[in-house]
Every structure is written in C-alpha cells, then in structure tokens.
Amino acid sequence: MVPLMGRPSTGITVRELARLAGVSRQTVSDALRGTGRVAAATQKRIRELAEEFRYAPDPLISAGLAQIRRKSPQRTKAVLGYVETGSTPDLTGIHESYRRLYQGAQERAENLGYLLERFSIADPNIKPKGLQKILFARGIRGLVILYIDDWNKDPAPLPLDLNQFAAATIGARLRTPALHFAMADEFANTQLCIQYLTDLGYQRIGLALPSPLDRLIENRISHAYYGWQQSKSAGVRLPVFDNRVTQFESTANAYRSWIDRWKPDAIMSFPQGRLNRHLGLRFPEQAGFVHLDRNPSNSGIAGIDQKHEATGAAAVDIVARLLALGEIGPPSTAHGTLIEGRWVAGATVEEQGRASK
Known part of the structure; x- marks a missing residue:
C-alpha cells in the first residue's frame, strides 16, 4: 500500500482510515455517516483522523449508491x-x-x-x-x-x-x-409582484401583512416593498397594514380605516378572504388584489405561486x-x-x- 504521507493530493481511503483507527471499515462508515451505532468517543476519533488525512467520499461512488437505493x-x-x-x-x-x-x-x-x-x-x-x-x-x-x-x-x-x-x-x-x-425568495417574489402591478398601471400599491410572518422571514417582504417606495414620491408611499387578527372586528375596522385613508389602487396580501368579504370589497372594481402566496385553491385570484x-x-x-x-x-x-x-x-x-x- 502506498504510504499515507505519499498521498497528500488524493486523501485517505476508508480502508486506510480503518487501519489507522484500529476498527472495521463498517465502523468507519457508520462513524462518518453518524448512524448512531458507534460510541461517541470512537466517532470523534475517527472524524478527527478523517479531517487530518483529508478523507472525502468519492462522489461517483456516492451517486452510484444513491442509484442503487x-x-x-x-x-x-x-x-x-x-x-x-x-x-x-x-x-x-x-x-x-x-x-x-x-x-x-x-x-x-x-x-x-x-x-x-x-x-x-x-x-x-x-x-x-x-x-x-x-x-x-x-x-x-x-x-x-x-x-x-x-x-x-x-x-x-x-x-x-x-x-x-x-x-x-x-x-x-x-x-x-x-x-x-x-x-x-420572498424578497424577489415581492419585487416580481410589484413589477407586474406597475406594468398594469397600478400606482398606489398597498401591502397588508401579518407582522409575525414578516418578522419570521426577516422582513424580506416589507423591505422589498419599502425599497420600491424609495423611488416614488411621498404621496404614493403607503404604510404597511398589519393584518394580524387578534380580534376580528377591530382588525376589520382598522383595515377599513387604512383603505379609506390611503386609498390603495392595488393591495398585496396573504390570504385574508374573510376580511375582504366582511368589508364587501370588490376586486378589481374598487382596487386590484393579489396573493403573495397564491395556491391552486385560489382560483381566479392573481398573485405569486411560491413553488x-x-x-x-x-x-x-x-x-x-x-x-x-x-x-x-x-x-x-x-x-x-x-x-x-x-x-x-x-x-x-x-x-x-x-x-x-
């Protein structure tokens, strides 16, 4: 066998790693894959040896095993x-x-x-x-x-x-x-939605978004929206409406007030059909409406299919x-x-x- 020191460019094989560690090839395989069948101390020692001698699985062999599976x-x-x-x-x-x-x-x-x-x-x-x-x-x-x-x-x-x-x-x-x-990619999806709306001629585009959802996805939707607003005059920069429903009637009243005050000609939102029906909103007669997470069940509604x-x-x-x-x-x-x-x-x-x- 070629000495390990003479193989720096190709790394170490599983057989050689097993010999160094004083264990079987199966034990080495289990340790590297983290199957849980090897004691923690042994797994740690094998992985340290693998890193030291630059072990890497053969991608062709891995692909072949996946094909067999x-x-x-x-x-x-x-x-x-x-x-x-x-x-x-x-x-x-x-x-x-x-x-x-x-x-x-x-x-x-x-x-x-x-x-x-x-x-x-x-x-x-x-x-x-x-x-x-x-x-x-x-x-x-x-x-x-x-x-x-x-x-x-x-x-x-x-x-x-x-x-x-x-x-x-x-x-x-x-x-x-x-x-x-x-x-x-919520940021790119929001930009895509805005682009289609502006191509249709909408100018006062509003965003209704539950704050916990925006926070969870690191404000990617609101940041894309505010970024677009920077290119617009102050008169068409609408604040985001937080449509998180804690008490339905109060949320519906706040939604109506937001619409009446800011007069969006298009609204981007996540599903809020109950709010829209409660207020008797008609789309597209009163404003355009798009789902930022449009699913097949949202038949007839424009929006973004998030795939x-x-x-x-x-x-x-x-x-x-x-x-x-x-x-x-x-x-x-x-x-x-x-x-x-x-x-x-x-x-x-x-x-x-x-x-x-």
Whole structure:
C-alpha cells in the first residue's frame, strides 16, 4: 500500500482510515455517516483522523449508491423525519402551502430512496421530550424541519438536540443554532409582484401583512416593498397594514380605516378572504388584489405561486447531502437555497389607465 504521507493530493481511503483507527471499515462508515451505532468517543476519533488525512467520499461512488437505493424497492428504506414546529397539530393538513411543501419533500425523498415520516411537536400523544427518543428508536438521523407556525403566531421552541441530526429548515431559517435552509425568495417574489402591478398601471400599491410572518422571514417582504417606495414620491408611499387578527372586528375596522385613508389602487396580501368579504370589497372594481402566496385553491385570484414543492424538494436534497457526507449537527456556516416564485394572472387585477407617475 502506498504510504499515507505519499498521498497528500488524493486523501485517505476508508480502508486506510480503518487501519489507522484500529476498527472495521463498517465502523468507519457508520462513524462518518453518524448512524448512531458507534460510541461517541470512537466517532470523534475517527472524524478527527478523517479531517487530518483529508478523507472525502468519492462522489461517483456516492451517486452510484444513491442509484442503487432508488432501484431497490425490496430493501428496507432509510427514513427521514419531517418535523412541524407549529403549536397547532397537523399544520400540513390544515394549510395548503404547508401541504405543498410536504408533498414536494415527500416526492424528492422517495426519488432518492428514502421514506419521509411526518411528526409534530404539538402532537398531544408525544411528550415534550419524547420526540427525540422516537426519532432515535426509528433510526432517523436526517430531519426536514418546518420552522413556521400559523401566520398569527411565532414558532414554538424545538425540543430536539440538533447536534444529533443532519437537519435543514423550510419555511424560515433557524438562527440558534444556525441550520442550512430552503425557503421561498420572498424578497424577489415581492419585487416580481410589484413589477407586474406597475406594468398594469397600478400606482398606489398597498401591502397588508401579518407582522409575525414578516418578522419570521426577516422582513424580506416589507423591505422589498419599502425599497420600491424609495423611488416614488411621498404621496404614493403607503404604510404597511398589519393584518394580524387578534380580534376580528377591530382588525376589520382598522383595515377599513387604512383603505379609506390611503386609498390603495392595488393591495398585496396573504390570504385574508374573510376580511375582504366582511368589508364587501370588490376586486378589481374598487382596487386590484393579489396573493403573495397564491395556491391552486385560489382560483381566479392573481398573485405569486411560491413553488412550495420545489422548496420542499430542495430541503430534502440538503439533508440527503449532509447524510452522505456524514455531517451531523449544526454546520459551522449555514447555507441557504432560495426558490423564486412565478406570477399567476387572475381576475382580481386589470389594466389601468396610463397616468403619469
């Protein structure tokens, strides 16, 4: 065998790493992949050796193994966890956007040879600290975390030791600890929506947005909106309306006052059909209206399709890559994948007269 010191350009093999560590090749493989079958001290020692001698998996071999997983229906498939952080059980079943995220993640997981199993930290049948035990018992080391809640609430804390998992978030990113993430590019989506509205001739474009949602996604929507306003005269700079519903009647009254005072000729918002119906608003007769998160059920309404399926798939890609590389626990530097949406035309907007802006 070629001495290790003579192989600096190619790194070390699993066989050589096993010889150095005094363990089997299977033990090295388990330690690098973080399967949980190797003692923590042994895993730490093997990983330190791997880093010292610059071990890296052969990407062609990894791709081949992934191909084998996809084409072997008889084998017991590895399982990835899909964890909802909401304080409401079954957010995926309740919200269409979350359902599309899950469907995209599930399809990609199956294509990569994994099963995807869904959990909720709000499940009344799971004790607060019981979720991690369940995940370990089922051999789940890779997690896609839906880090979001109902639009009127903040996410609940995660009762998990993320040092034990390869994990990525969707919906929003987790800052403590920082994890890789996949999410809609809300900033670009808002810019895209504004561009279509201005092309139609709308000038006094208003934004109605729940403040917890904007805060969760790091104010990307409001920042895009305020950035556009900087190019406009003061007379067409409308304040954002916080349509977070704490008490419906008071929110509806505030919404009516905002419309009467600022007279938007188009409103960008997230779903607020109940408020619009309560006030008897007619679109596009009184103003244009667009959903910033338009789903197939919003037939006839113009807006942005956020391509949630693509976001869910991207999160699974991240987790699968982490598992293949044996990267368990929060990364030293978190990376993000942003998915840009697409404009969907609808009957709630129409061409306006081309008055000078």
